[in-house]
Amino acid sequence: MPTTGRRERKKAQTRRALSEAALRLFSEHGYDGVTVAQIADEADVSIATLFAHVPDGKEALIFDDGAERRVWLVAAVRDRPSGQSVLEALRRCMAARGPFTDDLSPELRHKRDLIVRTPALREYSRKLWIAGEGALAEAIASESGRDPSDMTVRALARYVLEIPELAGAEPDPLAALNAIFDLLEAGWGGG
Template sequence: MTTTTGRRERKKAQTRRALADAALRLFLEHGYDGVTVAQIAEEADVALATLFKHVPDGKEALIFDDGAERREALVAAVRTRPAGEPVLAALRRFMAGRGAFSTDLSPELRRKRDLVMATPALRGHQRELWLRSESALAEAIAADCGRDAGDAAVRALARYVVEVPELAGTAPDPLAALNAVFDLLESGWQSAPAAS
């Protein structure tokens, strides 16, 4: 049985898309701090109250989704990986294809990525979206390895993985930084012996 989206839901999605497009256009043209929510509402041809109804989390939330797609894709990277592929290898591959780490973004997505990475408020909101995925990722990792999702090691691993975009995304070579973090996660910390 297929379901169709109702008129109200389609209208809400259109308004949300118009707001997101207007915000991105204005942010790219004037910088994030140079744009007000009133300007975004005017650019999208909606009332200010409509903007706040659709995006109550502030203007930084305008160019991101609610994080559900991110969370689902992160969990799918664990659950649908090829047989025999280690969890961390699958998560490394998943992360390498996203945002700051992707090498094959369209020019439009590259501009959006660069804006996000150069704007502290947008990076902060993006980090928050990644952190919202932590529990779901911990559950997927726990199910895969037969441990409890509340296990400290499982929770720590999930936290480290969702922090990778913030830790490595602003490095001079983000992909190299991502690989360095995953190399560490895959091998464990090997500290040098203390000098005697």
Template sequence: MATTMGRRERKKAQTRQALSDAALRLFSEHGYDGVTVAQIADEADVSIATLFAHVPDGKEALIFDDGAERRVWLVAAVRERPSRQSVLEALRRCMASRGPFTDDLPPELMRKRDLIVSTPALREYSRKLWVASEGALAEAIAAESGRDPSDMTVRALARYVLEIPELAGTEPDPLVAMNAIFDLLESGWPESPVDEPPTR
């Protein structure tokens, strides 16, 4: 039975990968809006029913994983950080090595990253995957700071961090924009710009 299940899971993974590869290829060649679900299914040599069985959320989900891996490395960044490193610094370093914030990616991942950043529907789906990690990240932050996971400030911090890829990812220099947001989160909002005296 274990061998049969293993084979079945491998087959599902192969089909899922074929769909992802086909979608990325077609989106890159024709643009996201110029490609239909039927074309992707045909390119991957599967039926439309099979496509939706593997990816019920539709074509915008085809080039993403389910978000589980994202949750794992976000939580690990918090829990496994060096003893003197703050939670926010750990998350900053973690994000800086991924997605729109690094150019140190294999060509295939760079192509996928650029497609996501330039396509509103894919950016929005990516944002949903980020925000879906809020509960897990809030729990990790709470555990490391001695607070209750339901504390609004913990949940807010987790949400703010998870919104950074969408906010900064399309800026001319995403890494600079990301760092500016983390600087703000670490220091708090100033009463007035630091280089201008307050007005009365």
């Protein structure tokens, strides 16, 4: 039974305290206006403990490990309705999640804005998405009868995973997302 010890509960609790302290302080003073020492203080742990919980460093404090995103994407591709194209499945999946839907709690909206307007956080968010490139490429390859090392497949996966960073800062992110998927589907053309 993996998830039922007091130990794991406390661990998750500390991790959440760190996340919340970081988000609160970042929102109040800006990302660069907060030191990891302040965050550790606010969460009432030592700096060493902070880094034990968040080995990827300061930027990772307000993110999870990105495993969920990877699972969604691969599942969206593999379990899509029959007859639906891979790109269509990915388009719907991304449109529903991430920075593209508008029915978010005010806190999440606020967090998204913080990420979009803070370069270090934007870059780390991109890194998390791109960490799923291999998995997504495998899923796409498997569904389209190509080799996962096929550069076309890898490039498509990469380009899809870059969409959040590319479209996230637009005035109408959803319209931007659709424009980019249209481009990936039909290409730029010979003009």
